[in-house]
Amino acid sequence: GQNIDQPTEMTATEGAIVQINCTYQTSGFNGLFWYQQHAGEAPTFLSYNVLDGLEEKGRFSSFLSRSKGYSYLLLKELQMKDSASYLCAVRDQYGNKLVFGAGTILRVKS
Amino acid sequence: DTEVTQTPKHLVMGMTNKKSLKCEQHMGHRAMYWYKQKAKKPPELMFVYSYEKLSINESVPSRFSPECPNSSLLNLHLHALQPEDSALYLCASSQDRGGLATTDTQYFGPGTRLTVL
Numbered sequence: 001g002q003n004i005d006q007p008t009e010m011t012a013t014e015g016a017i018v019q020i021n022c023t024y025q026t027s028g029f030n031g032l033f034w035y036q037q038h039a040g041e042a043p044t045f046l047s048y049n050v051l052d053g054l055e056e057k058g059r060f061s062s063f064l065s066r067s068k069g070y071s072y073l074l075l076k077e078l079q080m081k082d083s084a085s086y087l088c089a090v091r092d093q094y095g096n097k098l099v100f101g102a103g104t105i106l107r108v109k110s
Numbered sequence: 111d112t113e114v115t116q117t118p119k120h121l122v123m124g125m126t127n128k129k130s131l132k133c134e135q136h137m138g139h140r141a142m143y144w145y146k147q148k149a150k151k152p153p154e155l156m157f158v159y160s161y162e163k164l165s166i167n168e169s170v171p172s173r174f175s176p177e178c179p180n181s182s183l184l185n186l187h188l189h190a191l192q193p194e195d196s197a198l199y200l201c202a203s204s205q206d207r208g209g210l211a212t213t214d215t216q217y218f219g220p221g222t223r224l225t226v227l
Contacts, residue, residue, distance in 0.1 A: 042218040096141055100152035
């Protein structure tokens with residue numbers, strides 16, 4: 001079975017740092033992805049983790065602990081345009097199937 | 111270039127109509143996907159084509175019929191849809207290098223907003 005949990009909503013202030021958590025219990029695992037999706041638009045790729053540790057990409061970082069079934073996305077120096085839904089997705093062991101969490105709606109306020 | 115294009119952007123159809131959604135990518139990707147996304151919900155996988163062959167069908171009703179004419183194109187044929195099929199239909203593609211410890215990221219198109227009356 002597949003179970004991916006994320007908080008439903010978060011609010012943070014412009015310029016601050018926010019951490020969005022994702023926990024997963026899946027029958028197979030071959031990597032975890034984070035996507036950003038603005039309302040009415042397509043998901044856009046943010047980051048990928050398959051090994052434990054931190055991956056940094058500009059203002060965005062993602063962390064993975066496979067033994068704990070846990071990941072987080074860290075957004076620094078928040079901007080208003082970061083207001084969006086953030087989707088955590090786990091890839092199955094065969095490589096082609098992504099299972100998405102319900103998404104976390106992030107609201108950035110000034 | 112990580113562009114996946116989809117046409118049309120919006121589609122309104124009656125329950126007796128037949129229509130098709132189209133998706134195209136020129137990144138040399140060999141896996142292509144159809145997802146359905148309802149409002150405030152995550153994308154749900156419908157179909158996966160790998161090297162132009164259907165590899166995954168997530169028990170989708172037969173009123174949705176996928177087609178992959180070549181490695182760059184993916185169609186979704188629609189017939190006798192129901193109002194509850196109204197949703198954003200997303201196409202995605204990835205390299206499909208075997209999926210073992212590779213990035214093999216899925217890149218999404220902008221979607222077709224479908225309304226069934």
